[in-house]
Amino acid sequence: MxxxxxxxxxxxxxxxxxxxxxxxxxxxxxxxxxxxLEMMDKSIDLSEMNVDFLVSIGGDGTILRAAxxxxxxxxxxxxxxxxxxxxxxxxxxxxxxxxxxxSINGKYILETCLKLSSRSPNIQEDFPDALxxxxxxxxxxxxxxxxxxxxxxxxxxxIQADGILVSTPTGSTAYNISAGGSILAQGVDAMIVTxxxxxxxxxxxxxxxxxxxxxxxxxxxADALAIIDGKVYTALKPxxxxxxxxxxxxxxxIRFKPSYRRLRARLSHLESA
Numbered sequence: 106m107x108x109x110x111x112x113x114x115x116x117x118x119x120x121x122x123x124x125x126x127x128x129x130x131x132x133x134x135x136x137x138x139x140x141x142l143e144m145m146d147k148s149i150d151l152s153e154m155n156v157d158f159l160v161s162i163g164g165d166g167t168i169l170r171a172a173x174x175x176x177x178x179x180x181x182x183x184x185x186x187x188x189x190x191x192x193x194x195x196x197x198x199x200x201x202x203x204x205x206x207x208s209i210n211g212k213y214i215l216e217t218c219l220k221l222s223s224r225s226p227n228i229q230e231d232f233p234d235a236l237x238x239x240x241x242x243x244x245x246x247x248x249x250x251x252x253x254x255x256x257x258x259x260x261x262x263x264i265q266a267d268g269i270l271v272s273t274p275t276g277s278t279a280y281n282i283s284a285g286g287s288i289l290a291q292g293v294d295a296m297i298v299t300x301x302x303x304x305x306x307x308x309x310x311x312x313x314x315x316x317x318x319x320x321x322x323x324x325x326x327a328d329a330l331a332i333i334d335g336k337v338y339t340a341l342k343p344x345x346x347x348x349x350x351x352x353x354x355x356x357x358x359i360r361f362k363p364s365y366r367r368l369r370a371r372l373s374h375l376e377s378a
Contacts, residue, residue: 106135106151106171107187108163114187115142117198118162121185122147124202130209132156152176158208158359162201164188165279169334172220172236178354181215183208192278192371195360204361214360216291219273219314222352225331227345232333234352237276240332241320241347242268242301244340249304250329253321256312266303269320271296271349275356278371280335287311291364296351314351321346 107118118138125132132147133156139148151174158181161171168184175182184194185201196204207213220234232239243250252269254261272281274289277297282288286299286309298318299309312318322329322345329341341347 106138106159106161106163106167107141108167109137109141111163111187113198114162117185117187117201118142121160121162121201121205124205128209154180156180158183160185160201160205161194162187162198164191165193166335168193169236169336172356173233173334173336178220178234179217179357181208181357181359183359190371192367193275193358195358195362204359207361208359216358216360216364218275218291218356218358219294219296220352220354220356221271221273221296221349222354223271223331223333223347223349225339225341225345225347227342230339232331232339233337234354235276235333236273236356237279237334238270238272238281239347239349240268240270240280240330240335241322241341242330242332244328244330248327249302250327251323253319253323254298255319255321257317258319261310262305262307263323264300264303264305264307266300266305268301270299270301271318271320272299276334278368281309285309288368290368296349316350318349319346320349 107114133149134144134147135151136148139145160183161168162185186194221239223239224231249265251265253263274293277289281299284299284301294314295311297311325343331339
C-alpha cells in the first residue's frame with residue numbers, strides 16, 4: 106500500500122510491483138492503492154490481505170493506517186519512507202528493492218510492538234487498537250478537561266489538562282514526547298500516561314504493560330474526544346469513562362538496523378526543528 110496523495114510514492118510503488126512481477130512472486134495491492142494505480146486486477150482489501158509481509162510506501166501516517174487495518178494484525182510491515190519524519194519506516198526509496206529482496210529471503214530482524222486496546226463502557230464501544238496512543242482531549246481547543254485517573258481500579262489522581270495520553274513505547278516518541286512525556290525504548294514492556302498542558306504538577310507516569318488505566322470525565326457539561334493514533338475520532342459525552350489496556354494484538358515490523366539508530370535520528374530531527 107502507498108500514500109495516495111504523493112506522486113513520488115506512486116513511482117516507488119510501481120518499481121516495487123515491477124520487481125515482484127519480474128521475480129514471479131505472487132503479490133497483491135491494497136484497494137485504495139490499486140484504484141490510484143489502475144490495477145484493480147490485483148486489488149484486495151487491507152482487512153482481507155493474508156500475506157507474508159506488507160510493504161508500506163509513505164510516512165508514519167501510512168504505517169499507522171496499515172497497522173490499524175491489516176488482518177492478521179501481526180503481519181510484518183516493511184516501511185519505505187516517503188514522508189517528512191518516517192520514524193516508523195525502515196528504508197529510503199533508494200534502498201527499497203534491496204530491502205524487498207532481503208525480506209523475501211528472510212534476512213531481517215522482526216520487531217514486535219505493543220498495541221493498546223480501549224473502550225468506553227458508557228457507550229459500549231470498542232475503539233480500534235492503537236499502535237501509538239489513545240488520546241482523550243477536549244472537543245474545544247480553548248477548554249481544559251477535568252479527569253479522574255485510576256490504575257487497576259485504584260484512584261491515582263485528578264488532572265485538569267488539555268488532554269490525557271496513554272501511549273506505547275512506539276508512540277512515546279510521537280505526541281507523547283511533544284507533550285513532555287518520557288521516551289520508552291522499544292522492548293520495554295510498558296505504557297506511559299501523560300497529561301497535556303496540565304494545571305498541576307503531574308506530568309507523566311510509566312506503568313507496566315499489564316496495568317489497566319481508566320480515564321473518567323468529571324465535568325457534567327464538558328464534551329470530549331477519544332482519538333486513536335490521530336486517525337479515528339469519537340465524540341464523548343460528559344462523564345464518559347475510557348478504559349485502556351494492552352491489546353492481545355501486536356504490530357510487527359521488518360527491521361535491518363538496531364532501534365536506537367531510528368531513535369537517534371528522531372532526536373536529531375527534534376533538536377533541529
